[in-house]
Amino acid sequence: MREYLIEVPHSPEECSDAPAARIGEAEPLRTYRGCGGGTHTTWMIVELAAEEEAWSLVPRLLRDTARVVPVESAAR
Numbered sequence: 001m002r003e004y005l006i007e008v009p010h011s012p013e014e015c016s017d018a019p020a021a022r023i024g025e026a027e028p029l030r031t032y033r034g035c036g037g038g039t040h041t042t043w044m045i046v047e048l049a050a051e052e053e054a055w056s057l058v059p060r061l062l063r064d065t066a067r068v069v070p071v072e073s074a075a076r
Helices: 012-017 051-056
Strands: 002-009 030-033 041-048 067-071
Touching: 002 051, 041 051, 051 067
Parallel strands: none
Antiparallel strands: 002 041, 002 067, 030 041
């Protein structure tokens, strides 16, 4: 298993299409939305077996602007 950051920018009209806090069987570790502050982007940290699984959480109509980035915790 690996952690991925999923970033999904969207327009105000696409807010309802952007990923929600829970999508299907995948339970994000953390979900953040900037819509209330005028930054129409959803960020999720998910733990999955493969990057393709992370992409499958992004609605097709938003995939052209989305990013999936493998991440790891920074040691302090």
